[in-house]
Amino acid sequence: xxxxxxxxxxxxxxxxxVAGVVVFAFMALLPGDPAEIALGVNAxxxxxxxxxxxxxxxxxxxxxxxxxxxxLVTGDFGTSYxxxxxxxxxxxxxxxxxxxxxxxGMVIALLVAxxxxxFAAVHHRNPLGAAISAVSQVGIAIPAFLAGxxxxxxxxxxxxxxxxxxxxPMAEDPAQWLLSLLLPWLSLGxxxxxxxxxxxxxxxxxxxxxxxxxxxxxKGRGRMGALWRHGLRNASIPVVTVLGLQLATLLIGAVVxxxxxxxxxxxxxxxxxxxGRDLLLVQGVVMVLVVAVLxxxxxxxxxxxxxxxxxxxxx
Amino acid sequence: xxxxxxxxxxxxxxLVALVVIAALVSFVWTPHDPTLVDAARKLRxxxxxxxxxxxxxxxxxxxxxMVGARTTLYVGIVAVxxxxxxxxxxxxxxxxxxxxxxxxxxxxxxDLVFAFPALLxxxxxxxxxxxxxxxxxxxxxxxxxxxFARVARAATMQVMVTDYILAARAAGRGRMAIxxxxxxxxxxxxxxxxxxxxxxxxxxxxxxxxFLGFGTRPPTPSWGRMLQESQELLFSTxxxxxxxxxAIALAVLGFNLLGDGLRDYLDPKLxxxxxxxxxxxxxxxxxxxGLRGVSEER
Numbered sequence: 001x002x003x004x005x006x007x008x009x010x011x012x013x014x015x016x017x018v019a020g021v022v023v024f025a026f027m028a029l030l031p032g033d034p035a036e037i038a039l040g041v042n043a044x045x046x047x048x049x050x051x052x053x054x055x056x057x058x059x060x061x062x063x064x065x066x067x068x069x070x071x072l073v074t075g076d077f078g079t080s081y082x083x084x085x086x087x088x089x090x091x092x093x094x095x096x097x098x099x100x101x102x103x104x105g106m107v108i109a110l111l112v113a114x115x116x117x118x119f120a121a122v123h124h125r126n127p128l129g130a131a132i133s134a135v136s137q138v139g140i141a142i143p144a145f146l147a148g149x150x151x152x153x154x155x156x157x158x159x160x161x162x163x164x165x166x167x168x169p170m171a172e173d174p175a176q177w178l179l180s181l182l183l184p185w186l187s188l189g190x191x192x193x194x195x196x197x198x199x200x201x202x203x204x205x206x207x208x209x210x211x212x213x214x215x216x217x218x219k220g221r222g223r224m225g226a227l228w229r230h231g232l233r234n235a236s237i238p239v240v241t242v243l244g245l246q247l248a249t250l251l252i253g254a255v256v257x258x259x260x261x262x263x264x265x266x267x268x269x270x271x272x273x274x275x276g277r278d279l280l281l282v283q284g285v286v287m288v289l290v291v292a293v294l295x296x297x298x299x300x301x302x303x304x305x306x307x308x309x310x311x312x313x314x315x
Numbered sequence: 316x317x318x319x320x321x322x323x324x325x326x327x328x329x330l331v332a333l334v335v336i337a338a339l340v341s342f343v344w345t346p347h348d349p350t351l352v353d354a355a356r357k358l359r360x361x362x363x364x365x366x367x368x369x370x371x372x373x374x375x376x377x378x379x380x381m382v383g384a385r386t387t388l389y390v391g392i393v394a395v396x397x398x399x400x401x402x403x404x405x406x407x408x409x410x411x412x413x414x415x416x417x418x419x420x421x422x423x424x425x426d427l428v429f430a431f432p433a434l435l436x437x438x439x440x441x442x443x444x445x446x447x448x449x450x451x452x453x454x455x456x457x458x459x460x461x462x463f464a465r466v467a468r469a470a471t472m473q474v475m476v477t478d479y480i481l482a483a484r485a486a487g488r489g490r491m492a493i494x495x496x497x498x499x500x501x502x503x504x505x506x507x508x509x510x511x512x513x514x515x516x517x518x519x520x521x522x523x524x525x526f527l528g529f530g531t532r533p534p535t536p537s538w539g540r541m542l543q544e545s546q547e548l549l550f551s552t553x554x555x556x557x558x559x560x561x562a563i564a565l566a567v568l569g570f571n572l573l574g575d576g577l578r579d580y581l582d583p584k585l586x587x588x589x590x591x592x593x594x595x596x597x598x599x600x601x602x603x604x605g606l607r608g609v610s611e612e613r
Contacts, residue, residue: 011423011426015423015426015427015430018427019427019430019431022427022431023439026439026443027439027442027443029443137568137571137572138564138568140567140568140571141515141563141564141565141567141568141571142560142563142564142567143519143522143523143563143567145522145523145526145542146522146542146560146563146564149542149546149549149556149560150560152549153549153553153556157549157550157553164549248432249432252432252434252435255434255527256434256523256526256527259526259527260546270438271438271527271528274438274441274442277442282438282439282442286435286438286439289432289435290430290431290435293429293430293431293432294430297426297429297430
């Protein structure tokens with residue numbers, strides 16, 4: 001297990017470094033010099049040179065990269081060329097909002113998928129089970145932002161029960177905070193829940209036909225009793241993996257959902273950064289999102305090894 | 316051995332056919348010019364030659380939907396094409412030399428690309444080259460490469476341990492010949508299924524990107540942008556959001572169902588290759604992999 005852990009960790013670190021190079025190289029391709037853009041067309045060459053020195057963009061690209069990447073480790077994302085404010089705290093603040101959004105979405109997805117998927121598996125021969133499968137198939141076809149628009153229409157336009165957008169920080173008003181996040185959570189959670197329901201269903205179906213479950217039933221346990229005692233843990237192995245992968249999907253889905261509900265999260269920061277041509281900011285946010293996905297994959301690999309020891313020997 | 320026609324194939328095929336027909340017909344005929352702005356028709360109610368009404372610029376919604384289908388298919392075909400042409404050969408190479416350094420390299424690069432979702436790639440490409448249909452297609456295509464590579468690798472590894480490959484090698488066939496004559500035909504059905512599922516994901520991605528303003532540029536109609544433009548009018552004219560939303564959902568549903576149906580139809584043997592799904596499929600239920608690019612080969 002230790003060897004496996006060290007190997008995966010090495011892969012994670014290497015991937016992060018390569019991803020850093022990719023992101024940096026990509027942004028370095030951007031046409032235009034930040035110093036020239038900041039000063040406008042009438043700037044003197046001296047002023048541009050001076051600002052370049054201040055930004056550090058006069059140095060060789062490799063030095064600039066190492067400086068930027070080294071800073072990331074300590075949470076220093078540099079100072080924006082556009083707003084002249086440090087980027088790190090902004091990202092931290094926005095990341096907290098996005099994390100709450102994603103976590104809530106995941107919780108709702110689980111609350112939907114585990115009962116619905118188990119029910120659909122147990123009742124797979126009758127119409128109700130089939131109906132759940134059909135509904136989940138339709139849910140999968142609806143992107144999170146479309147679900148958001150639908151929910152706004154139902155709960156904000158028709159019922160006028162919930163706000164159609166906007167965000168209230170928890171410190172300001174916890175009740176309003178909860179209300180402002182309810183629809184975004186639902187739009188992420190219901191769609192992911194639909195995807196997850198299918199996995200839970202087929203996982204439970206597989207387990208239901210295992211010999212050990214038949215043995216448990218033969219020993220006198222009821223169908224739900226046997227499933228509860230012996231089935232769910234085994235059924236959870238593939239589901240946990242999918243859950244991890246879905247977390248990455250949710251993170252990216254959150255970027256779009258933030259736009260729908262005007263929530264000041266990472267996605268909002270990223271899109272504003274692109275609109276304002278804030279190079280370092282975009283670079284920083286993209287890096288944070290990529291590292292988050294890499295970290296999620298890392299944890300998924302570990303979870304896999306914990307749940308299924310046979311995989312520990314695999315490269 | 317081929318399977319029987321199944322419900323997924325019929326329903327999915329019908330939905331996909333509708334999208335394709337709408338797109339093809341839009342080349343020669345639409346009820347109105349989909350990009351024609353006319354203040355007199357602003358927010359016109361459905362009826363009188365305007366089947367689904369008109370939007371805030373007076374553009375005919377039905378015509379826009381038809382041309383939007385063209386945009387959707389165009390992005391899907393190019394993106395899935397990029398993904399298949401890069402991903403499938405890489406996966407085959409990795410699958411034919413499962414313990415070589417090349418295989419290891421391919422899979423590591425694969426993992427890295429996996430960390431760059433289509434949306435991030437499109438935003439980065441958009442920031443550098445300007446957002447548009449082309450950058451969206453490339454971003455979605457590149458982000459879908461890992462899904463193809465993984466499926467191709469897993470399927471190739473299954474094929475490589477069969478007796479007919481052993482026989483071909485014993486007969487002195489070279490690697491390229493084996494890949495072209497024996498591996499590719501045997502993994503083709505899995506790649507076709509993957510293409511259908513990836514198409515659904517590409518439609519979702521294009522809609523999201525256009526919604527954010529990183530996809531198809533105006534005035535070219537796109538379902539995602541129609542949704543974005545309708546959002547501010549949700550309180551007064553919700554039908555403007557209804558139609559593009561419905562179009563996206565039905566197109567994605569169609570390609571997903573078609574993928575599932577094709578899987579059963581093309582090759583019942585796939586069930587054995589695809590770990591642990593066999594029994595749930597026999598009961599007529601859905602399969603668990605292939606959704607949203609989640610692959611079984613992890």
